[in-house]
Amino acid sequence: MNPPVSRRHLLRSASCGFGYLAFSALCQQHALGVGGDLGDKVARIPARAKRVIFLCMSGGPAQLDTFDYKPQTGNKKHPGSVFQFSQHGESGLWISELMPETAKHADKLCLLNGMHADTGNHAQSFHQLHTGDRLRKRPSLGAWISYGLGTENQNLPGFVSLNTAKPQVYSSAFLPTVFQGTPVGVNGEDMSKATIPNIRGTHLPASLQRRQLDLVQAMNREHQSRRAEDAALESVIESMEMGFRMQAEAPGLLDTSTEPAHVLERYRVGHSVSMGTCKPSDFGRQCLLARRFIEAGVRFVEVNHGSWDQHANHRRDLKANCEATDAPIAALLEDLDQRGLLDETLVVWGGEFGRPGLTPEDGKNETGHNANGFTFWLAGGGVKGGHVHGRTDETGARAVDGKVHFRDLHATILNLMGLSPNELTYHYEGRDHRLTGPEGGRVVTEIFA
């Protein structure tokens, strides 16, 4: 929490709109935190991307059977890929047979095959992937970006989280709550119908509802003026405005029925795969909604599919997970590309860790967790296409080259967005916090286009 002076400043600036609020919060925070020049530094980093779509594959996707090709090299069989791989695109990227549609976009993908994380514990690693911290309640990546850049559309939140898991993954934690993600559908809900509840009201004409809200906010400001020390009240006032403004655009965006049939088919909207660990998530509708939100100016959209935690029946469940996500992802990449959005939209694919490989022909079909080496891929947003960065060892057991930790990934994403990763800070409980943590992250400039 901040001293009252900055909150009053925020409140005043709130009347200038959401984006301005974020920017002024940033400057104000910086002035308090590290000496007044972050605004400059932020401005000095050229932004390569304007928005992010995070395809969150929870459970630990098996990189060795999707994007990290490990052929058998000796006489003795070792763990590696158990599905067929072939080369795709002009770049000749090796991609498995489980991702035939995504493979058509090989030249757009930048594979990070040297990812590594701190723990093979799902909950903690998932939390670290989102917030940089394994244990404590901290702002999520989308909240940091939203805080740093605001939203391009005053009528929509800067951060939308589809088919979300726990509030921690879209939490703004100590950042002002306007930067919190807005969930659309939670895990276990039928995503084909998921919406923002109460997004439409018919009981009052819109102009009258505005008039009504003016009374609410006038009373809120009076209430708040007597409680100037309380930052939460200011956030609630802003959140009230956001809710009101969302009514103008969100219902239309959520209504995918206006899309032509062939588009719905391309995204596989309504197709749900349910097999073992693969839960029905209508991933196609999620990807389509992601495109629509991004087009409308939302900064950060997270979509979710899981679980890739196929311990017991690896081959069957992995196939199902790939089938559920492959075509929708390909459709998303294709649409972003065709609409000229891919250049400025960073697409990120990955989960909390990866899995060890199976040894072909030993009949085993179980896999565990591997946080020592796994794959993420990026596309668009100013990164090289058809590119492989980093490498695991011969059996895929651990990253040995071009290693990228979650904090490096975070730093890279912030940097691509034009935010200085180790200097985007927020003062809370006596010290400056940042997404990349005390260690800081390394920006992987090698992958910049």
Place this chain on the structure above:
Amino acid sequence: MSHLRRLITLVSVGLLVGSVDGSAADDKAGIAFFESKIRPALVKHCYECHSKDAKKLGGKLRLDTREDLRKGGESGASIAAGKPDESLLIHALRWEDNLEMPPKEPLPEPVIADFAKWIAMGAPDPRTGPPVPVAPPVDTRTTHWSFQPVKKPLVPEPKAGDWARDPVDRFILAALETAGLAPTDDAPPETLIRRLTFDLTGLAPTPGQVAAYVEDFRTHGQRAVERLVDDLLASPQFGERWGRHWLDVARYAESNGNDGLSRNPTFPHAWRYRDYVIQAFNDDTPYDRFITEQIAGDLMPAEDDAQRDRQLVATGFLAIGSKPAKAMNENFDMDVVDDQIATVGSGIMGISVACARCHDHKHDPIPTRDYYAMAGIFQSTETLWGMAAYEGLTAPSTDLHVLKVAQNVPPPAGFVETVVPIDSNTGKPRAIPKSKWPVGTPLAMGVRDRKEPADARINLKGESKKLGDSVPRGFLSACVMPGEKTVTDGAQSGRLELARWLARPDHPLTARVMTNRVWLHLFGQGLVGTPDDFGIYGDEPTHPALLDHLAVRFAGEMGWSVKSLIRALVLSRTYQLDSTADGALVEADPGNRWHGRHLRRRLDAEAIRDRILQASGELDLRPGDGSAIRHRDIMVQLAGSLHQPSNHRSVYLCYLRNSPPPELAPFDLPDALGVAGRRETTALPAQSLFLLNSPFVVEQSRILARRLLAAGSAVEESALAAEAIRSVLAREPVSGEVERAVALVRDADAQLRSLQPDATLRREWAWAGACQALLATNEFRYVD
């Protein structure tokens, strides 16, 4: 291959080729190979964790003698004689099967090849001699605060000694003085009655109650506060609020939640446990008895059938958890046990025991043995969750407790269940199986002892098919207290002994954890910030001596009375501080760690709905009767919405997992999948949308408008506006408010003219808009 099967294979191989494994086979060439290739690698890469000099022996495996290497560790024998590819040691070196050794980095391929060759040679090994004992691991429990006995601390003597009212205040003031701070002013009486009424009952005082109390306070000061507090503690609404706090801890819900295969069966009898909890708080059942009833009520003596029924219902605590599907899940039974251990661990002890299912706890001193000591108790217990909507793939049907005193309540006349089970093979509907009990028989979820209680065997890596040692049933070894740590009566499951062990006044965790929960609900944050985690990764207490002081009083002189604890806390000067303070204090302590002021809080989901109903005049304070699903043993996901309109308090709504009551869902309701001692407080736009558009808020605003206008058309608009403010905010209007509300009504009336020609209906519509605005204000949702 599973470890178990591999183990069996190993044993038979060992029998057949025993001679190969004997020392006679260790010829000179073999020894030379061992000395040149194997011993150096073992010394260099393995001895650190697997020898007599290991600081902490890894996996109970030693590799520094011939005998130990062959015997293996907790995962089984290390080598299969002559068969490297079947040897665990080689699997581990190759980083297969989650056995990854050495843990930091695999050895170079040639070294692994040497080990394989060595095993193929018969593993010649000259290192004979008696095994040397290994030193016990370092005992972290001696250091962590929460495992230490609770000691009665000295009450500090702060400088401003006359400020304090209760010893609590001396602890708080002393810490404030040390921090160079001073407490803010006392809260005005109008604020205090709102705070107390909310904290103790979850409701708002009426304007009349406020006026009477303020008058009483002016004349009698703290005597008036005491009277108010005693009235609130005695009201039946107290149990409805504080019972709900406990239901969060108990991960209470009336359906299983998604079993992982999208199936979500109802628990039609779970509500009886809800009623039990509310009643227990209203009766001020001593907390030690309260937890004993929930863990072992079925094993406690009962004076009459009513008491028997109540104690059986209490054990629903152990049965209402969410279960993963039974289908394809060999660990299902252990999953049920795991939920019970997790709930008792985090809920009552504030310690996460559950991680130890698969491995010694990484940071807290909870060894796997302790987990299985508790697991034995719950494995010896039969959990009665009921029919699970007649879907065996989700959970096999179980018996239920049949109650003796509770009334037989059949479904209403003409009720026909329309949601039928689906055959999982054909996908076609099938008939609802006939219940084994007569229609309307009063039933309860719960537990009972199995006929043949037994100790549990360690499940290696949490897999129930990979069995290790058997562990005597018992309790956590980490808690520093005298007396038995194992179950003494082998003929019982051990639940009663576990409950009595937990309920001991000298238990280092039980009283501290509950005291902290009560503090959290009254002050907005706990003395320990992580109410469900008193372990090493949890927060340290801000006021450790105060926590112990309260724990000693709670388990001692107060006789575990929750009402006595609440009474003492709310009568403290600290509780009665104002929530506003000067900027210097706020700046020095933004999170209010030192309690120099009172934290402002948003109403929780239940209170928001209850108070909207209170404002509209619709709230029905009679206890809710049963549940909307009491006759429906069905799959929630097939049923559409099961929620029914109700004017009862929110605690009586239907808490289905993955399908929460829509009037509560936006305001941070817990998901009931685990212990949730503290709720989040988000401010999402979804909440604004609820206040702006939800059918519930719109409807209640209309009702309130209709009630105001019922006074007759002769009443002036300003008087109506004032009455609306009183109804919603329980206070007199301040300057300008009435005028603004009236202006809104006039604007609305003009704008609605084309939509509603009838002047009476239009007036009601316009007033509804103004009432809704008041309900949507922050003042309505926040308590100072």
